[in-house]
Amino acid sequence: MFAMLQESSVIPYDLVIFDEAHKLSADREADFTIRKRDRYRLAEALSGIQVSDPRWSLSWSCQHLLLLTATPHMGKDFPYYCLWRLLEPDILSTVDAFNAFPPRSPFNPRSW
Numbered sequence: 001m002f003a004m005l006q007e008s009s010v011i012p013y014d015l016v017i018f019d020e021a022h023k024l025s026a027d028r029e030a031d032f033t034i035r036k037r038d039r040y041r042l043a044e045a046l047s048g049i050q051v052s053d054p055r056w057s058l059s060w061s062c063q064h065l066l067l068l069t070a071t072p073h074m075g076k077d078f079p080y081y082c083l084w085r086l087l088e089p090d091i092l093s094t095v096d097a098f099n100a101f102p103p104r105s106p107f108n109p110r111s112w
Contacts, residue, residue, distance in 0.1 A: 002045075002055075005058060006057075012062060013062040014062065014063045015062065015063065015065075016062040017068065020071075021067035021069040021083060022069040023039055024043045025037045025040055027076075027079050027082075041053075043065070047062065049085070081095055
């Protein structure tokens with residue numbers, strides 16, 4: 001099905017909505033390898049994040065991405081960062097950038 005999004009005739013989407021966004025999981029293992037589920041890879045492609053695997057690459061990205069969830073954060077920093085990275089891939093390109101984001105800012109979700 002993802003191959004359909006890679007066709008040249010596809011018009012880039014204005015808005016992509018992920019309900020149950022907490023299921024877009026990515027996590028870091030004890031050896032620091034990153035494990036991404038296919039749902040997360042789809043979200044990465046749609047948000048315009050460049051990946052090394054051409055199977056999960058698109059020539060376009062959506063204009064807007066909306067992530068919906070009612071599941072709490074649960075204190076796991078790396079999966080939380082991965083979700084925010086989908087929304088701001090340029091600003092939050094690394095975990096260090098996420099951790100350095102101004103702590104008392106209306107734009108920092110950790111200060112809400």
